[in-house]
Amino acid sequence: xxxxxxxxxxxxxxxxxxxxxxxxxxxxxxxxxxxxxxxxxxxxxxxxxxxxxxxxxxxxxxxxxxxxxxxxxxxxxxxxxxxxxxxxxxxxxxxxxxxxxxxxxxx
Amino acid sequence: xxxxxxxxxxxxxxxxxxxxxxxxxxxxxxxxxxxxxxxxxxxxxxxxxxxxxxxxxxxxxxxxxxxxxxxxxxxxxxxxxxxxxxxxxxxxxxxxxxxxxxxxxxxxxxxxxxxxxxxxx
Numbered sequence: 001x002x003x004x005x006x007x008x009x010x011x012x013x014x015x016x017x018x019x020x021x022x023x024x025x026x027x028x029x030x031x032x033x034x035x036x037x038x039x040x041x042x043x044x045x046x047x048x049x050x051x052x053x054x055x056x057x058x059x060x061x062x063x064x065x066x067x068x069x070x071x072x073x074x075x076x077x078x079x080x081x082x083x084x085x086x087x088x089x090x091x092x093x094x095x096x097x098x099x100x101x102x103x104x105x106x107x
Numbered sequence: 108x109x110x111x112x113x114x115x116x117x118x119x120x121x122x123x124x125x126x127x128x129x130x131x132x133x134x135x136x137x138x139x140x141x142x143x144x145x146x147x148x149x150x151x152x153x154x155x156x157x158x159x160x161x162x163x164x165x166x167x168x169x170x171x172x173x174x175x176x177x178x179x180x181x182x183x184x185x186x187x188x189x190x191x192x193x194x195x196x197x198x199x200x201x202x203x204x205x206x207x208x209x210x211x212x213x214x215x216x217x218x219x220x221x222x223x224x225x226x227x228x
Binding site for chain 2: 031032033035037039043044045046047050051054056086088090092095096097098099100101102
């Protein structure tokens with residue numbers, strides 16, 4: 001089983017600042033099988049990034065994904081008020097298709 | 108409108124059963140793999156199960172194998188999750204999600220709003 005760990009657990013920032021979220025896999029993820037999701041309280045998750053670095057439809061370009069192998073990063077270049085949420089990484093390499101524990105970005 | 112709507116959440120006694128449904132609309136349901144993902148109160152997301160578009164393949168997380176069964180009714184655009192032998196730790200919001208592909212990568216590109224299952228006596 002591939003285990004995803006995310007750091008930090010909580011990121012306290014202000015609007016306009018840059019957010020860097022980390023996702024580390026317990027083994028190498030082949031063929032870019034990593035996605036990022038955003039979840040706000042009381043809402044369903046929303047796809048942000050797939051294939052490590054491709055933005056989903058309608059996602060602003062302040063969101064970007066990077067990485068390879070076991071280390072991946074979601075960067076929000078300039079935080080907007082609506083970006084304060086929990087962010088999850090997820091792999092699709094092999095079953096079980098696990099999520100990371102999440103990083104909360106708050107003010 | 109492209110959407111997924113889950114229903115069937117309820118308060119269930121430990122050891123009991125419940126069936127969740129997910130109604131899909133606005134897209135060709137049978138062309139997509141579908142998934143169930145759950146979230147315990149105050150916790151993170153947990154992938155549960157995937158099912159292929161024609162229903163011929165299924166994958167489950169170990170914690171529900173033998174207890175939960177995912178199925179679909181393509182003519183009616185419905186996804187189901189039959190949950191048996193329910194435990195307190197199955198208490199969660201259950202989301203259905205559509206799977207899309209980009210090359211060899213897949214991801215959840217459409218989510219329902221979820222339905223709450225509470226397992227308690």
